[in-house]
Amino acid sequence: MRYIPLSASDREKALAVIGASSVEQLFEDIPAEARLPHPLDIPGPLPEMDLMDWFEEAADKNTHAGPRRTFIGAGAYVHHVPTAVDHLISRTEFFTCYTPYQPEVSQGTLAAIYEYQTYTAALLGMEVANASMYDGPSALAEAVIMACRVTGRSKVVMPNLVHPHWRQVVQTYTQHLDIELVHLELAADGVCIPEKLAAAMSQETAAVVVQSPNFFGYVEDMDSINQAREESGALLIGAVAEPMSLGLLKGPGASGADIAVAEGRSFGGSLSFGGPALGMFAVKTSLARKMPGRLVGKTKDTMGRDAYTLTLSTREQHIRREKATSNICSNQALMATAAAIHISLLGASGLREVAVANLTAANYLAGRLARIAGVKLAHDKPFFNEFTVTLPGDIGPVLAKLASAGYLAGVDLGRWYPDMKKTILISATEVHSKKNMDDLVDLIAREAV
Amino acid sequence: MEFPKDLKYSKEHEWVRVEDGDTAIIGITDFAQDELGDIVFVEAPKVGRDLKAGESFGVAESVKTVSDLYSPVAGQVIEVNPELEGSPELVNESPFDKGWIIKLKMEDPKELENLLSAQDYRNLAQKG
Numbered sequence: 186m187r188y189i190p191l192s193a194s195d196r197e198k199a200l201a202v203i204g205a206s207s208v209e210q211l212f213e214d215i216p217a218e219a220r221l222p223h224p225l226d227i228p229g230p231l232p233e234m235d236l237m238d239w240f241e242e243a244a245d246k247n248t249h250a251g252p253r254r255t256f257i258g259a260g261a262y263v264h265h266v267p268t269a270v271d272h273l274i275s276r277t278e279f280f281t282c283y284t285p286y287q288p289e290v291s292q293g294t295l296a297a298i299y300e301y302q303t304y305t306a307a308l309l310g311m312e313v314a315n316a317s318m319y320d321g322p323s324a325l326a327e328a329v330i331m332a333c334r335v336t337g338r339s340k341v342v343m344p345n346l347v348h349p350h351w352r353q354v355v356q357t358y359t360q361h362l363d364i365e366l367v368h369l370e371l372a373a374d375g376v377c378i379p380e381k382l383a384a385a386m387s388q389e390t391a392a393v394v395v396q397s398p399n400f401f402g403y404v405e406d407m408d409s410i411n412q413a414r415e416e417s418g419a420l421l422i423g424a425v426a427e428p429m430s431l432g433l434l435k436g437p438g439a440s441g442a443d444i445a446v447a448e449g450r451s452f453g454g455s456l457s458f459g460g461p462a463l464g465m466f467a468v469k470t471s472l473a474r475k476m477p478g479r480l481v482g483k484t485k486d487t488m489g490r491d492a493y494t495l496t497l498s499t500r501e502q503h504i505r506r507e508k509a510t511s512n513i514c515s516n517q518a519l520m521a522t523a524a525a526i527h528i529s530l531l532g533a534s535g536l537r538e539v540a541v542a543n544l545t546a547a548n549y550l551a552g553r554l555a556r557i558a559g560v561k562l563a564h565d566k567p568f569f570n571e572f573t574v575t576l577p578g579d580i581g582p583v584l585a586k587l588a589s590a591g592y593l594a595g596v597d598l599g600r601w602y603p604d605m606k607k608t609i610l611i612s613a614t615e616v617h618s619k620k621n622m623d624d625l626v627d628l629i630a631r632e633a634v
Numbered sequence: 635m636e637f638p639k640d641l642k643y644s645k646e647h648e649w650v651r652v653e654d655g656d657t658a659i660i661g662i663t664d665f666a667q668d669e670l671g672d673i674v675f676v677e678a679p680k681v682g683r684d685l686k687a688g689e690s691f692g693v694a695e696s697v698k699t700v701s702d703l704y705s706p707v708a709g710q711v712i713e714v715n716p717e718l719e720g721s722p723e724l725v726n727e728s729p730f731d732k733g734w735i736i737k738l739k740m741e742d743p744k745e746l747e748n749l750l751s752a753q754d755y756r757n758l759a760q761k762g
Contacts, residue, residue: 499699508693
């Protein structure tokens with residue numbers, strides 16, 4: 186494909202056709218103060234070596250704590266990804282993959298996605314998983330929309346223990362649809378109280394969304410929540426922001442959830458600028474035709490050999506047009522492949538071992554922090570690899586001091602929860618050694634108390 | 635291709651058979667099933683749902699496309715063909731009999747007068 190930028194006269198012609206006076210006019214819906222009033226200030230061409238220097242200098246301005254001194258989770262967790270994952274997904278057969286419409290030339294990609302779907306369904310305790318979505322939050326938004334479509338109802342109960350960013354994305358997706366998000370304040374409880382959920386639901390409730398481990402890291406009692414929603418007839422959407430927890434905890438489907446979604450970045454992904462992410466999405470078989478997204482199925486070819494192909498495509502936009510289950514026309518094929526490789530390298534016992542290492546590290550760190558005078562665990566609930574800690578003083582300056590010492594100690598929960606201005610969210614995973622954690626504890630004891 | 639004379643037809647290729655005065659049995663025509671090809675799934679409404687004339691009540695999905703199903707008359711769904719969930723191919727094999735899709739309690743049987751006769755529908759179908 187040739188790339189030839191538009192000439193000035195091409196641009197004039199295009200503007201004349203659409204009736205715009207300038208390119209700037211096309212952006213007038215964006216508030217002026219949010220727009221850059223001049224072209225990007227980019228210096229002229231440089232020799233390649235000078236260019237590398239320039240970028241290195243720019244990169245050095247970033248705070249780079251390194252994975253073992255990063256204790257921030259909050260939806261994006263530090264994990265060791267085996268080198269084999271990047272090596273394998275860098276093969277061109279995988280690296281340039283796009284949704285494989287032609288099974289006759291795409292068996293490898295389709296088989297990899299089928300493996301990913303199989304792992305996803307197994308981990309989430311579900312029967313059918315799709316070929317993946319953009320990320321956990323958009324998968325949750327699709328789940329909410331799907332629940333409303335399936336039930337013919339329009340209210341969705343979403344406690345504020347669901348990740349605030351995920352809630353924002355759901356809000357963005359649903360704001361112009363006939364869907365009402367019912368906010369539920371449960372931050373003080375730390376976990377969902379089944380009776381409070383039940384009280385917020387009615388015959389108009391399409392679904393209740395429960396994240397476990399929740400945004401504070403605490404494990405929800407999904408079985409009791411599943412019972413609590415029964416009377417209303419609402420669907421249960423189980424969300425998982427840290428799927429590594431599924432090495433120890435049962436998936437939402439195993440507790441009776443109708444739809445389960447997860448952010449899959451912990452499998453094979455990285456934390457580079459927050460992405461790329463991976464939306465895992467799974468349902469019960471009875472809901473498969475209502476599910477958004479691509480789906481790879483396994484069948485036999487004319488010679489009786491295993492063969493893979495996209496299936497149930499009539500749910501999708503390229504066939505069903507405006508009546509499609511979703512407008513998603515793609516998947517995160519490369520990240521799904523990375524996840525499948527990572528999961529298969531771990532295996533069932535390896536996944537459990539990593540999960541136990543996370544649980545052990547986080548419990549060690551929580552135990553040590555709780556012994557610092559003036560520091561206490563904000564909620565006394567079971568957690569996986571993340572928990573809340575309340576410090577005696579203002580935490581902004583403390584976090585800044587720790588950062589300048591090279592430690593990203595946690596997330597200030599006051600950003601989203603006004604009553605939790607002295608509380609931080611801390612995560613520890615398999616990458617953190619005892620020494621890493623002891624050093625963090627000593628720093629906090631020195632700076633925060 | 636069959637166009638049974640005792641039925642009423644809609645322009646959207648549904649047929650209606652009247653039973654007991656105000657019960658309408660609804661399916662898709664032989665012409666429609668032939669156009670769709672092998673039907674793999676029929677999505678039917680819940681019993682008790684009220685339908686307006688012309689309202690979409692479900693979809694027929696074939697190996698090559700999906701098609702909305704429209705109710706030729708207004709009424710309440712009183713029965714859904716239970717066989718179609720496991721054997722959607724009945725719509726291909728027996729469009730006017732075993733492949734029926736829903737039964738409605740009609741709001742106003744006079745609406746039947748707005749529908750096409752077998753001859754009119756045959757003309758419509760054969761015109762393409």
